[in-house]
Amino acid sequence: IKIIEKATFSISSLLQSIIMPVHNASCWLEECLQAIVHQDFTGSMELSVFDDASTDDSRKVLEGWRERMEDRGISVVISGHSSSQPRGVGFAKNKAVTQSSGRYLCFQDADDIMLPQRVRLQYETSILHPNSLIGCGVQRLPEGSTERYARWINSLTRDQLLTQAYTSHGPTVVMPTWFCSRKLFMKVGLFDEGGKGVPEDLLFFYQFLRQGGSPLRLDQRLLVYRYHEAAATHSVTEETIWKLRVDFLQERVLSQWENFTIWNAGKQGRKLYRSLSLINQKKVKAFCDVDENKIQKRFYTYEESKERPKPTVPVLHYKEATGPFIICVKLDMTGGVLEENLNALQLREGTDYYHFN
16 A cells, blocks of 8 residues: 555656657667756656667667666656567657656657756746647757758747748747647647658647647757758658648638738749639639749649639739738748848738748
8 A cells, every 4th residue: 555655646746757759769869868867857757768669779778777867866667669660759659658647748859969957947937838838949960950940940939839830841849849738738639640651740739729729939949959861750741741731721821811812923832722622722812923934924824623714813923912921932041032022011920921831
């Protein structure tokens, strides 16, 4: 009875679980685990790891750190499977969450490194914002890799964490920095377990937003976010992400608009138009652009359409077009020209326009 009471007490009082899926991560684990030991959070903490069929010595490395973790007051839960094939990141994260006990969850990828203040600062913020999925700024490693993406992660305003959820970068609060209460996580639901090629983080993030969740990012760069070719994110195709983004845009934005203009008469703008439902295609009143060659064509004809006559959409100079707009021009690629044009028209992001690229 005493043993059971002690276990029950420790589970109910445990504050923080670090959730870590692992698959063939032995070359990064030493740095990752060292950083966990060096956290300055003084509350109760555990590390919950699920090994998704690693074929290297990841499990050995993990077990080798158990005593050091426990000496630091961090309890360790390690499980996994040794099937011939991994089940995927979503499956491994769900297993790590299910076997954990903390009231708060800090998601950590095995190839990244958390700075000493990460758990403490995100925990303090989560107390103040219980309905928020909380992220943080990142340092990219190697330095300078995916420069535009890293700049986007670190520079989004709080409003843009919502308005830029449709861009190709994925969740505006990036998954390796996520922190939330267990209550919030379970309300949204477990990760999709479709396995390789499924963007489980994006699907979870969209569901979180559907439920009225509020993403939040600490400006401090509390995670060293490693870029390498073996990262799981590379297994997700651009087309998979594209379809999910289009569907979410239609659900959340276009369903509220009577008509709109697509800002980009080029390849990406036309692709978006073709990807829309028939109802939303009919809402497109024009394409607009800055390229005189595109504007001179005056119309875009949807040749692949089964409708007769084939739909035609006017192509206008952006100064002659009227909103609201879906912007299909790549962010941070025009040297500030796009932003200047939007400001000159006195357009407000999230009301008059949304970025899609």
